[in-house]
Amino acid sequence: MASSHGTPPVFNNKVIAWIDYRLPIFSYIEKEYHTFPTPRNFNYFWNFGAIATVMLVLMIATGVVLATNYTPNVLMAFDSVERIDRDVPSGWLIRDLHMNGASFFFIAVYVHIFRGMYYGSYKAPRELLWILGVVIFLLMMATAFMGYVLPWGQMSFWGATVITNLFSAIPLVGQSVVEWLWGGFAVANPTLNRFYALHYLLPFIIVAVVALHVVALHVHGSNNPTGIDPKGPQDTVPFHPYYTMKDGFGVVVFLLVFAGFAFFAPDYMGHPDNYIPADPLVTPAHIVPEWYFLPFYAILRAIPDKLGGVLAMFGAIAVLFVLPWLDTSRVRSATFRPIYKWFMLVLVVDVVVLGLCGANPPEGFWVPLSQVATVYYFFHFLILLPVLGKIERPLPLPPSIADAVLKKKVG
Numbered sequence: 001m002a003s004s005h006g007t008p009p010v011f012n013n014k015v016i017a018w019i020d021y022r023l024p025i026f027s028y029i030e031k032e033y034h035t036f037p038t039p040r041n042f043n044y045f046w047n048f049g050a051i052a053t054v055m056l057v058l059m060i061a062t063g064v065v066l067a068t069n070y071t072p073n074v075l076m077a078f079d080s081v082e083r084i085d086r087d088v089p090s091g092w093l094i095r096d097l098h099m100n101g102a103s104f105f106f107i108a109v110y111v112h113i114f115r116g117m118y119y120g121s122y123k124a125p126r127e128l129l130w131i132l133g134v135v136i137f138l139l140m141m142a143t144a145f146m147g148y149v150l151p152w153g154q155m156s157f158w159g160a161t162v163i164t165n166l167f168s169a170i171p172l173v174g175q176s177v178v179e180w181l182w183g184g185f186a187v188a189n190p191t192l193n194r195f196y197a198l199h200y201l202l203p204f205i206i207v208a209v210v211a212l213h214v215v216a217l218h219v220h221g222s223n224n225p226t227g228i229d230p231k232g233p234q235d236t237v238p239f240h241p242y243y244t245m246k247d248g249f250g251v252v253v254f255l256l257v258f259a260g261f262a263f264f265a266p267d268y269m270g271h272p273d274n275y276i277p278a279d280p281l282v283t284p285a286h287i288v289p290e291w292y293f294l295p296f297y298a299i300l301r302a303i304p305d306k307l308g309g310v311l312a313m314f315g316a317i318a319v320l321f322v323l324p325w326l327d328t329s330r331v332r333s334a335t336f337r338p339i340y341k342w343f344m345l346v347l348v349v350d351v352v353v354l355g356l357c358g359a360n361p362p363e364g365f366w367v368p369l370s371q372v373a374t375v376y377y378f379f380h381f382l383i384l385l386p387v388l389g390k391i392e393r394p395l396p397l398p399p400s401i402a403d404a405v406l407k408k409k410v411g
Contacts, residue, residue, distance in 0.1 A: 227332025
């Protein structure tokens, strides 16, 4: 095969050439994943898009196997999970990969989001790319929540009860929405069946939105650490082999860490109460969701009013949708924004503090701390970003990506 960017590829294999002439899928792969011009200065933060994709494939593959052995019935769900662990050949491995895979999927996505925020990947002309990413994040959260309910342990049952009850705060129609979600007047068998069906369906919707995300990415290309668009071939390299190799290395390192948890600490990120069968008559001392929900859970509990807490929790995600228009700075990358980059680190600390608040009972010191952290979270997006973009004096931008790379090497 011989090809160069901008000219149709020529395939030496006659079968591939015959198929491609009628369905140009190989030409598309060649153009978008081989010769596609990619900024030459990516750092390892750019690996996490590929890592997240690998984790999505892993979650779907293991999920399909688990679905063939799971029984979505409140009388048999817990036992069917135990049977997968004990009796199904390699069932323990499939479940541990799936269970820990959810956490590592979120780790990859959270790093991916941080990278996008730090380097301004949400700014024009990539606003729709960012919005699609936030949609993926929302779908992931919905899928993960429903999956957490399926083992039908104590934390599964009470987590489902608490979270679905939040919708009762909606004026006028709240209780009707909750009963519609439950399929009755309490979390029971219809609820489990609905969550099982949706948990199986939503990953394939995520795949569809990821496909749109990738298509949108390839319209204007990736952002880069300088936030400067490529000005010529000197600023780019072909995606393959340079970034396929770099992404491959990052994926292997990430999977090694993931395998360490899956094999040696499979229950580290779980909760002990979820190994107790669900009992509607016994409430756990402290109901907590999975760790990746904790910052939003803390925001929910920080507001004394139930409706206010629900609005704040969903508002914490909603601000991400309008982030491209909240940030008024003309400079994308925080590398050249001397004040903003420190506030980004403060935001990371703030989200970690919110997570700690969500993991602890809402009493004593944790209540005012969660309220302060919640105030800063919204202050950062709704006040700081619009104002700071107007008053901050950014550092001089390099003339091009190539100049920035060469200057860094010389320095």
